[in-house]
Amino acid sequence: MLSRPFPRATALLMGLLLALPAAGQWTAPGWEDDAELPSLSAPDSRVANGEEYRLGRAWLRQFRARAPEWQDPIAQAYVESLLARLASHGGLGGTRLIVTLVDSHRLNAFAVPGGVVGVNAGLFAFADQEAELVSVLAHELGHLAQRHYSRGKARAEQTQVPAMAAMLAGMLIAAAGGGDAGIGVAMGSQAAFIQDQLAYSRRYEQEADRLGLQTMVEAGYDPEAMTSMLRAMQRLASLQGGTPPEFLLTHPLTESRISDTASRASRLSGQGRRDDVQYHLVRARALLAIHSRTPDQAATRLAQDEAPQEAKRYLEALINAERGNTDAALRRLDALAHALPDITLIPASAAEVAFSAGRIDDAIERSQRLLRLVPGHVPTTLTLAEAQLQRDPDAAWHLLRDLAKRRPEDHRVFALLAEAAGRSGREALGHLARAEHQQLTGRITDAIRQLGVARRVAERGGNAAATARIEQRYEAFLGYRETLEKFQ
Known part of the structure; x- marks a missing residue:
C-alpha cells in the first residue's frame, strides 16, 4: 500500500519535469576543499533525451516519497552489479x-x-533461479535500449509531456502496490493515449523479449529461463483471476508472445552459466524481508524451493x-565465508x-x-x-x-553524511x-527550509565558501518549488 495519498499525480509529475533543469545543468554542491560532486544529469543519448532523463529523475523522487523502500545495501549492490553486466x-x-528496491x-x-x-x-521470491530474475531484468533493459517510451509517444508530439507524466503517475501507484488503481488514475486525464501506451504494445513487448533473449545469451545465461x-x-x-501480478498490468502476456519467445530461445545458442550461489543468498535476504514478522516462513519457503545448502545456512x-543470537550468527557467517571466500556479501x-548488535569495534575491524x-x-x-x-x-x-x-543519487549516503557532518x-x-x-x-519544501538553516549557520560562522554553495542550491530549490506550485 502507499504510505500516503497521491493527489493530482499527473500535475505533480509535470511540475517536477518542468522544474528540473536541462540536462547537464544540475550539479550537487561541493563539500570542502573545492571538491565538487559529479553532475546529477548525465543522460546517455542511447537511452534517453534530456526530457526523458529529467522526468525519470523526477519520477524517482516521487516514488521514494511514496513507495515502501526495501533498504538493503547488500541486495542493492547485487542488483546494480547484475544490471551493469546485462x-x-x-x-x-x-x-x-x-x-x-521496493519492499x-x-x-x-x-x-x-x-x-x-x-x-x-x-520478484526474488518468485524467481527460483538467477536466470529467471535475469530474464525479467533483461526484458526491462530492452525497453530502455529501444526507447519505447519516446517512440510510443512520437505521434502525440504536442501532448508528449503531460501524456508521459500521466503514464508514469499510473506506474508510480501500480509499482507501489496500487494495482489497477494506478492504471485508473493514469487513464483519467489521458484515456485515449494511456489505453494505447500505459501497457506496452504487443510489438514493443516482442522487441523487448527478443533483445532480452540476446542479452541473456551474450551474458552467459540460458535463454530458456525467459520462457519458463x-x-x-x-x-x-490464471490462479489470481482478475488480479494478475503487477508486472502483467503494464506488460501484456499472450500465448503468442510466449510461443514466440520459446521458439527464439530454442534457436539461440549458448550454454547457461551455473546458477550463482550469490543469487540464492540475496534471495534469502528478500524472503526474510517479506516475512520479517515470521522469519521461519522464509526458511520454509527456501527449503521448499530446494535452494543450495549454503543459502539455507x-x-x-x-x-x-x-x-x-549474535554469536551463533557470526559463527555461521564466518564458516560460510571460509567455505566461499570469493563471495564478498558474506563477510559484509x-x-x-x-x-x-552494537558490537561497534568488531564491526569496524571486520569492515576495514x-x-x-x-x-x-x-x-x-x-x-x-x-x-x-560512534567512534570517529x-x-x-x-x-x-x-x-x-x-x-x-543515493539518498541514504546523504542522510549519513548529514549526521557525520553534525558530529564532526x-x-x-x-x-x-x-x-x-x-x-x-x-x-522539496523541507529541503528549502533546511537550506535556510544551513545558510544562517554558515553566515554566522563566517564560512564564505559554504555560504556560496548553499546559496547556489537555495536558488535552484526555489525554482523547483515555484514551478510545483503552479500545478497544485
Whole structure:
C-alpha cells in the first residue's frame, strides 16, 4: 500500500519535469576543499533525451516519497552489479542506471525513462533461479535500449509531456502496490493515449523479449529461463483471476508472445552459466524481508524451493541475528565465508550483523579488513561509516563525502553524511547534506527550509565558501518549488 495519498499525480509529475533543469545543468554542491560532486544529469543519448532523463529523475523522487523502500545495501549492490553486466551486452554500455528496491511481496519490476530500474523483493521470491530474475531484468533493459517510451509517444508530439507524466503517475501507484488503481488514475486525464501506451504494445513487448533473449545469451545465461518465467507468470495470473501480478498490468502476456519467445530461445545458442550461489543468498535476504514478522516462513519457503545448502545456512545465520543470537550468527557467517571466500556479501553481512548488535569495534575491524581486500565495496563502506559515527565522526565524514561523490543519487549516503557532518563540527554542511537528502526523497519544501538553516549557520560562522554553495542550491530549490506550485 502507499504510505500516503497521491493527489493530482499527473500535475505533480509535470511540475517536477518542468522544474528540473536541462540536462547537464544540475550539479550537487561541493563539500570542502573545492571538491565538487559529479553532475546529477548525465543522460546517455542511447537511452534517453534530456526530457526523458529529467522526468525519470523526477519520477524517482516521487516514488521514494511514496513507495515502501526495501533498504538493503547488500541486495542493492547485487542488483546494480547484475544490471551493469546485462547492460554491457544489451546496448546500454556506459549508461548510468539507478536502481530502486521496493519492499513489496508482489511480483514486479519496472524501468523508467532516464535509466531508472525498480525491483520488488517479491520478484526474488518468485524467481527460483538467477536466470529467471535475469530474464525479467533483461526484458526491462530492452525497453530502455529501444526507447519505447519516446517512440510510443512520437505521434502525440504536442501532448508528449503531460501524456508521459500521466503514464508514469499510473506506474508510480501500480509499482507501489496500487494495482489497477494506478492504471485508473493514469487513464483519467489521458484515456485515449494511456489505453494505447500505459501497457506496452504487443510489438514493443516482442522487441523487448527478443533483445532480452540476446542479452541473456551474450551474458552467459540460458535463454530458456525467459520462457519458463513467462509460463510461471501465466499460471499465477490464471490462479489470481482478475488480479494478475503487477508486472502483467503494464506488460501484456499472450500465448503468442510466449510461443514466440520459446521458439527464439530454442534457436539461440549458448550454454547457461551455473546458477550463482550469490543469487540464492540475496534471495534469502528478500524472503526474510517479506516475512520479517515470521522469519521461519522464509526458511520454509527456501527449503521448499530446494535452494543450495549454503543459502539455507546463510538464512539461518540472519534469523539468529534477528533473534539476538549474535554469536551463533557470526559463527555461521564466518564458516560460510571460509567455505566461499570469493563471495564478498558474506563477510559484509557479518560486519552488518556485528554493527546491528552494537558490537561497534568488531564491526569496524571486520569492515576495514574486508575493504582492504575489496576497496570501495559500497555496503561495507556504509557499515564502516555508521560504526565510525560512534567512534570517529571525522573519519565517517571523509568516508561518506567520498562515497557521495561516487553515488550522488543515493539518498541514504546523504542522510549519513548529514549526521557525520553534525558530529564532526561541520554544522552548515550538515544542514546542506540533509537538504540534499530531502530533495532526493521528494520533500522539496523541507529541503528549502533546511537550506535556510544551513545558510544562517554558515553566515554566522563566517564560512564564505559554504555560504556560496548553499546559496547556489537555495536558488535552484526555489525554482523547483515555484514551478510545483503552479500545478497544485
